[in-house]
Amino acid sequence: MTPLRLIPIGSMNPGVMEYLALVLPESTGLTCVRAPWVINYTEAYLNERGQYHSTRLLDMIQVQADGARASGPCLGVTELDLAVPILTFLFGEARLQGRFAVVSAHRLHQAFYGLPGNSSLLLNRVEKESLHELGHLAGLRHCRLSSCVMAFSTSVEQVDLKEAAFCDRCLPVFEAWVQGWQNRP
Ligand SMILES: [Zn+2]
Ligand SMILES: [Zn+2]
Numbered sequence: 054m055t056p057l058r059l060i061p062i063g064s065m066n067p068g069v070m071e072y073l074a075l076v077l078p079e080s081t082g083l084t085c086v087r088a089p090w091v092i093n094y095t096e097a098y099l100n101e102r103g104q105y106h107s108t109r110l111l112d113m114i115q116v117q118a119d120g121a122r123a124s125g126p127c128l129g130v131t132e133l134d135l136a137v138p139i140l141t142f143l144f145g146e147a148r149l150q151g152r153f154a155v156v157s158a159h160r161l162h163q164a165f166y167g168l169p170g171n172s173s174l175l176l177n178r179v180e181k182e183s184l185h186e187l188g189h190l191a192g193l194r195h196c197r198l199s200s201c202v203m204a205f206s207t208s209v210e211q212v213d214l215k216e217a218a219f220c221d222r223c224l225p226v227f228e229a230w231v232q233g234w235q236n237r238p
Contacts, residue, residue: 055125055237057081057187058088060114062131062155069158070130072176073183080184080217082231083126090117094133104136107146111153118152125234126190128183129155144182144206147189154186161209178209181217191230193223 057077061070074085097109114129135143135157144161147154161178163171184202196203199211201220206212219227 054084055234056084056086057234058118058123058125058127059085060088060090060092060117060127060129062092062110062129063094063133065130065132066158068172069176069179073128073130073179076180077183080180081187082228083234088117088121088123088127090114090121092117092129094131099136099138102136103134104142105131105133106137107135107143107155107157108137110135110155111146111148114153114155124152124237126152126187127154128186129153130179130183131155131157132159133157134159144212145186147186149189149194150192151190154190156182156186161212166209174213177217178212181212181215182206184217184219185215188219188223188227191227193219193226196220196223198222 059073077085092113094105097106099106110129114127118127142160145156158179161175181202188203193203195205198220199214200216201223202215202218203223204215
């Protein structure tokens with residue numbers, strides 16, 4: 054089975070990485086391995102915004118994956134605040150039907166909104182947004198069902214409305230994608 058690689062980018066709360074490595078195999082059916090690749094994220098810094106260009110991070114993950122001859126899906130996990138020039142911020146980005154995705158916990162913390170910290174809520178949100186980005190890798194676009202993990206979220210309130218699961222329409226597409234990796238050496 055080709056594993057899903059989890060790549061910490063920048064200084065990461067180890068609890069978040071451990072949680073994803075624990076829950077993603079259950080929720081996706083993929084084995085997860087941590088890839089200790091060095092991503093020079095400072096090169097993705099957008100000076101004028103104080104954020105990090107997520108598409109550049111995807112490019113950097115790709116360079117590392119190519120160097121390591123890693124053929125499977127790769128998910129960068131970061132606390133950096135992500136953006137692209139046309140959007141104020143992103144919870145994550147993925148290449149549709151590609152192999153590279155990134156998810157950010159930055160705006161998933163209650164503290165970001167001036168609220169008391171809640172680590173189980175944070176982990177739940179990171180899991181959902183990770184599944185969402187993996188869904189894009191599987192070729193899924195945004196789903197109209199607000200409870201489906203593929204629903205488009207522009208706020209944490211919308212993230213909280215979703216379940217950490219694909220709806221009946223999205224699930225078969227995702228499962229077929231997972232199976233493709235399960236069948237590969
Ligand atoms: Zn999306
Ligand atoms: Zn759906």
